[in-house]
Amino acid sequence: xxxxxxxxxxxxxxxxxxxxxxxxxxxxxxxxxxxxxxxxxxxxxxxxxxxxxxxxxxxxxxxxxxxxxxxxxxxxxxxxxxxxxxxxxxxxxxxxxxxxxxxxxxxxxxxxxxxxxxxxxxxxxxxxxxxxxxxxxxxxxxxxxxxxxxxxxxxxxxx
Amino acid sequence: xxxxxxxxxxxxxxxxxxxxxxxxxxxxxxxxxxxxxxxxxxxxxxxxxxxxxxxxxxxxxxxxx
Numbered sequence: 001x002x003x004x005x006x007x008x009x010x011x012x013x014x015x016x017x018x019x020x021x022x023x024x025x026x027x028x029x030x031x032x033x034x035x036x037x038x039x040x041x042x043x044x045x046x047x048x049x050x051x052x053x054x055x056x057x058x059x060x061x062x063x064x065x066x067x068x069x070x071x072x073x074x075x076x077x078x079x080x081x082x083x084x085x086x087x088x089x090x091x092x093x094x095x096x097x098x099x100x101x102x103x104x105x106x107x108x109x110x111x112x113x114x115x116x117x118x119x120x121x122x123x124x125x126x127x128x129x130x131x132x133x134x135x136x137x138x139x140x141x142x143x144x145x146x147x148x149x150x151x152x153x154x155x156x157x158x159x
Numbered sequence: 160x161x162x163x164x165x166x167x168x169x170x171x172x173x174x175x176x177x178x179x180x181x182x183x184x185x186x187x188x189x190x191x192x193x194x195x196x197x198x199x200x201x202x203x204x205x206x207x208x209x210x211x212x213x214x215x216x217x218x219x220x221x222x223x224x
Contacts, residue, residue: 025192032198043204050212060220067212074205081203084195 024091024102028084031109035080037131038116042077045125046070073119080112 053066064071087105094102117135120127127135202210 028195029193029198032195036199039199039203039205043208046205046208046212050208050215054212054216054219057220060216063216063220071209074203074209077203077205081195081199081201084199088195 020099020102021091021094024087024094024106027106028087028091028109031113032084034131034135035077035084035113035116038120038127038135039077041127041131042070042073042120042125045123046074049123069119069123070125073116073123073125076112076115076119080109080116083109083112 049067049070053063057063057066083105087102087109090101090105113135117132120132120135
């Protein structure tokens with residue numbers, strides 16, 4: 001059923017595009033726009049949580065423990081970013097891999113979205129209802145990813 | 160086509176439409192032609208927030224062992 005959902009999602013997006021590559025680019029762009037919306041809300045939430053945790057914590061260990069749920073959200077956003085870049089690279093090299101590779105990376109993007117959805121829930125961050133709904137639908141395609149998206153380098157190394 | 164399939168198509172179409180509307184509502188009418196690096200900031204805003212917060216925490220508590 002999940003594979004069928006993914007196929008339907010991709011077929012539906014083709015209404016906006018003429019070729020399979022354009023369909024794939026539409027899916028990637030729409031997903032990236034959704035991740036950007038989550039990133040904007042999460043950045044403010046992170047700053048607010050950090051301010052409260054800094055005031056309430058007596059040492060770095062307590063601070064890190066307080067920040068752990070929203071640290072996981074920050075990491076999940078970076079994973080989604082990497083998954084989207086990987087998907088875009090597959091679309092750029094479409095002739096080399098074709099639609100089969102695209103279906104695999106699209107499922108991995110969905111897996112990354114599911115990780116974001118879970119992290120948002122765990123961190124208790126409030127998002128607009130339509131964004132939560134879109135995330136839930138997109139992440140329901142997670143079953144087709146052959147392996148979990150790779151964890152990105154630590155935030156300290158990202159620049 | 161089963162009723163379940165019809166419902167799924169309608170739901171998926173509605174969610175896609177919501178995402179597109181959200182992008183357009185942000186004034187981003189060209190978003191479908193843009194590349195990831197033009198849509199998502201590098202680093203992400205949340206990652207920047209984390210770096211700034213980590214710096215504040217290190218200033219208060221010292222660098223973590």
